[in-house]
Amino acid sequence: MYKLSQIPEEYKKKLITAEQAAALVKDGDRVSYGLGCAAPYDIDIEIGKRAKDLHGVEIVATTVVKDEPYAAYLNSDSNEQIRFATAHMNGFERKMSKDGRCWFIPILFNELPKYWENIDKLIIQVHPMDQWGNFNLGPQASDLRGLIRAAKTIILEVNQNMPKALGYETELNLCDVDYVVEGSNHPMPQIPNRAGTPVDDKIADYIIPMIEDGSTLQLGIGGIPSAVGRKLAESDVKDLSGHTEMLVDSYVDLYEAGKITGNKNRDKGKIIYAFAGGTQRLYDFINDNQIVFNAPVSYVNNVGVVASIDKFISINGCIDLDLYGQVNAETAGYQQISGTGGQLDFAQGAFASxxxxxxxxxxxxxxxxxxxxxxxxxxxxxxxxxITTPRSAVHYIVTEYGTALLKGKSTWERAEALINIAHPDFREELIKDAEKMGIWTKTSKISM
Ligand SMILES: CC(=O)SCCNC(=O)CCNC(=O)[C@H](O)C(C)(C)COP(=O)(O)OP(=O)(O)OC[C@H]1O[C@@H](n2cnc3c(N)ncnc32)[C@H](O)[C@@H]1OP(=O)(O)O
Ligand SMILES: CCCC(=O)O
Known part of the structure; x- marks a missing residue:
């Protein structure tokens, strides 16, 4: 630790330009851009300028909330120069992956901080330093401590627009930092809640009556969880709490609608989250606010922690599923679309609650x-x-045709429940398939 009087001098010593920071990246380095809003802007631009002269650099980042390609990708020509890896894919990572430039790291999100090792340079955006020499890491405590532990060199890009996220493991002291860059204060990534489609709304209409007063909510990414948040804010359901991997604008809507009381049996009065992505309204809500509490994903997504919160409601999306109830939320055939993220963590935790x-x-x-x-x-x-969530861990599947309870059901009961919520145009065909698969009985009841 530095004495208070040393801090201004030490800060000055560590202050470098984005160009100088980029020059620290050496051939063969493994560089991390962190997770969520942590990904740097100015230093990435400077790495981009050097891209064609670099050899064998790997950039690992789990952006989730950023939908803008890195300059390091746009300006490099091949994996010989820079290759990329991510624990979760979004739009531009899908594009990099299609180009053969980005590999996927399969994860259980609650374990992610433990996976990180051999990070040569950790380059992340942070909130400006306070008088005590602490940099707030912004709303992505998530896996950052794991990266900090594994990093040989830590370079911070200070961004005045980064909200100050209160919570646990959200600060990094100047004495633990190698270099500081004062960035150009790029605006935070803006991710508005998706306007729900009529189909999203129908699905939400099945879920809302199953949410009791006093529940704690985890809403995932995507149109359906957004529709549930919006409709809950307009509903009669009351006395809700939040404990979620990703904090999104829906929580501000619920808070503003007076639905959030925080009256849960753990972390009372706090909306707990691992990382945030939304509009400026969300970042303003987070900034210096004791009500929203940022914590590492090893706590937030821990199955035991989730299980210990009564009436825990987890709502997530998927890409497709089969008649056994096996859920895919991350690939389209061989193509990686998204990631396991915290889906399995919350499916197990919520059922056990x-x-x-x-x-x-x-x-x-x-x-x-x-x-x-x-x-x-x-x-x-x-x-x-x-398979993102195995059939054994799936509780309810919901489509615009209703809900299917799978826990405790035999294979033919599952097939029956799922065909009943499939689109009517496909039910007959699915019954024939189920017969061929030996998971159908003459007594099955299907509405056509
Ligand atoms: C951050 C959190 O969610 S925390 C919660 C726990 N984590 C998870 O559940 C992680 C796994 N789940 C997810 O990532 C999401 O729920 C998803 C991807 C399954 C669904 O999210 P949505 O935003 O509703 O999906 P959306 O319909 O926009 O599809 C996302 C992309 O997949 C593509 N896609 C979806 N289904 C298919 C398909 N069957 N075939 C080909 N592409 C597909 C879409 O075209 C879109 O790609 P694009 O943006 O490049 O056009
Ligand atoms: C990084 C994980 C994001 C998710 O759970 O979807």
Whole structure:
């Protein structure tokens, strides 16, 4: 630790330009850009300028909330110069992956801080330093401590727009930092809540009556969880709390609607979260606010912690599922679309909670670019598909045709429950498939 009087001098000694920071990246380095809003802007631009002269650099980042390609990617020509890896894919990571430039790291999100090792340079954006020499890490405590532990060199890009996130393990002291860059204060990534489609709304309408007063909510990313948040804010349900991996604008809506009392049996009065992504309204809500409490994902997504919170409600989306109830939330065949993230953590934790429920939601069909329509409840999943939540861990599946309770159900009961919430145009075909698969009985009841 530095004495208070040493801090201004030490800060000056560590202050470098973004260009100087980028020059510290050496051939063969493994560089991390952190997670969520932590990804740097100015230093990334400078690394981009050097990209063609670099060899064998790997940039690892789990952006989730940022949908803007890195300059390091845009300005490099090949993996010989810079290659990328991520524990979760979003739009531009899917593009990098299609180009053969980005690899996926399969994770259970609650374990992520423990995975990190051999990070040569950790380069992240932070909130400006306070008088005690502490930099607030912004709203992504998530896995950052794991990265800090594993990093040989830590370079901070200070961004005055980064909200100050109160919580646990949210500060890094100047004495533990190697270099500081005062950045150009890029605005925070803006991710508005998705306007729900009529199908999202129908799905939300099935879920809302199953949420009791006094529940604690985890809402995931995507249109359906957003629709649930919006409709809950307009509903009669009351006395809600938040404990969520990703903090999104829906929580501000619920708070403003007077729905959040924080009256839960653990971390009373706090909305607990691992990382945030939303609009400026969300970042303003987070800034220096004791009500929203940022914590590492090893706590937030810990199955035991989630299980210990009564009436825990987890709502997440998926890409497709099969008649056994195996859920894929991350691939389209061989193509990685997203990631396991915390889906399995919350599915298990919510089911184990007293009065808890876990919902995995999906539209019954999808219309593809060439115009053909497929049922997203499939007899078996296509080759290459990854199982995100195994059938044993799935509680409720919800489509716009209703809810299917899978826990404790036999294979044919599952097939029956799932076909009943499949699109009516596909039910007959699915029954034939279920018969072939030996998971159908003559007594099964299906509404056509
Ligand atoms: C951050 C959190 O969610 S915390 C909660 C726990 N974590 C998780 O559940 C992680 C796994 N789940 C997820 O990532 C999401 O719920 C998803 C991806 C399954 C669904 O999210 P949504 O935003 O509703 O999905 P959306 O319909 O926009 O699809 C996302 C992308 O997948 C593509 N996609 C979706 N389904 C398919 C499909 N069957 N075939 C091909 N592409 C598909 C879409 O085209 C879109 O890609 P694009 O943006 O490049 O066009
Ligand atoms: C980084 C994990 C994000 C998710 O759970 O979707």
């Amino acid at each position: 007293n009065g808890g429920k876990s919902f995995i939601c999906v539209h019954s069909t999808r219309k593809f670019k060439d115009g053909h329509v497929e049922s997203l409840i499939k007899p078996t999943l296509p080759a290459g598909t990854v």
